[in-house]
Amino acid sequence: FFFAPDFTHNMTAFVSLFGEELASGTETVQTAEVLDGKVVGIYFSAHWCPPCRGFTPKLAEWYTQSYQAKGMEIVFVSSDRGEEAFNDYFAEMPWKALPFADRERKEALSTKFKVQGIPTFVILGTDGSIITKDGRSAVTADPKGEDFPWKPKPFHELIGDAFVGQGKAPLDQSAVEGKVLGLYFSAHWCPPCRGFTPKLAEWYKAVKETLPDFEIVFASSDRDEGSFDEYFAEMPWIALPYADRKRKEALSTLCGVEGIPTLAIIDKDGRIITTNGRGIPEMDPEGKQFPWYPKPIKDLAHEQDGVDDCPSLVVLMDGADQETRDAITAALEPIAKEYQEKAKASGVWPAEGGNWWLEKRLGQCYKMAVTGSYKTAGAALMASRSRWNRTARNDGAGRPLLPLNHIPRPPSGMARFVSDRLRPRDPALGQRPGMTKPTRRSPDGRARGSPRSPPLP
Structure with a gap:
């Protein structure tokens, strides 16, 4: 099989996403006019959802006090069960909405942005490109919009320049510079991790000599540094310093980690090749398909x-x-x-x-x-x-x-x-x-x- 992704990112993308018209209060407005030059937040929500009802008033406050003046527009995409519920809920919102009757477009938006639950807040750039699918976390951490439009930092900035090797020997940026990296999100308390780590270590030792431009970096989810030390002692690669929790969390967010163990492969340009690298040792035991695009x-x-x-x-x-x-x-x-x-x-x-x-x-x-x-x-x-x-x-x-x-x-x-x-x-x-x-x-x-x-x- 092969994939045929949607790679359209331009101003017409907003019309393609939402249609020619959006709801604004009891009126309709032209999509191209109201979203032109705007950073757009797509708000997937519904009145029947308790977390949504808790988040919506906060988002409305932040929007009216900060985000709107900075150049943001929000489009509500409803999961309400009927148009009456949609109308009642939308009346509480100071932004625009996808017309409730356009259920097919709503379904397409949920699919395009892989919405798994609500509330979900996806933020798009002025050209329609995705800034972040976790906009809810971004705005919650920054109600005043000081980091607007919340563009994620590039990988090379997030990965940092301090690492630890075997025996907790300090390493600098040269340990990862110019290499394809495997970010290994794992923890000693996790049974699937303990089962996978020995297999990954065996494969790593087998291919490392023929793949000098490849390195694995352990990003620990252990509950304390003692557990990290014990678990890392079993590994032949390098690690992020355990104390740098903020860096680990930022990389976890960048890679969309939802569970462990996760092996994300990052190319030399800092672009994610795959976040599902767990199958690589079995699929490519000799590393002949490196870097696994x-x-x-x-x-x-x-x-x-x-x-x-x-x-x-x-x-x-x-x-x-x-x-x-x-x-x-x-x-x-x-x-x-x-x-x-x-x-x-x-x-x-x-x-x-x-x-x-x-x-x-x-x-x-x-x-x-x-x-x-x-x-x-x-x-x-x-x-x-x-x-x-x-x-x-x-x-x-x-x-x-x-x-x-x-x-x-x-x-x-x-x-x-x-x-x-x-x-x-x-x-x-x-x-x-x-x-x-x-x-x-x-x-x-x-x-x-x-x-x-x-x-x-």
């Missing part, structure tokens, strides 16, 4: 993480003959590289982190491709969280069915096949412009006369 095409059998973070094309073809598999891969490779290069140029990489339910269902799809009716032809599905959320049909337990499409024959038609499915939907039509309903085909490519491809049983 995302591949244009991934093997679903081994790598499922991140498949639901942005639109992804998944081709189920493991049961096909080798000639067919090679032809499909060759057709997909240049398409995948094109999307990857565009994403790289704009600084956007799909986050490495998955959704347990989707991964399970994709695993079922994978097995079906090997043993089921699609094993000779191959089938494709578009994987993205928003697609599952919009799917009306389900398996009886509220879980969406995953629709499959037979890939084109010959694979040379893959470029059109992919572009059609990645083209933005026309909300008024409920489909992508220029698309017609696909013809259902049998595994050998023959048309069956049905306008729809069969869903996964």
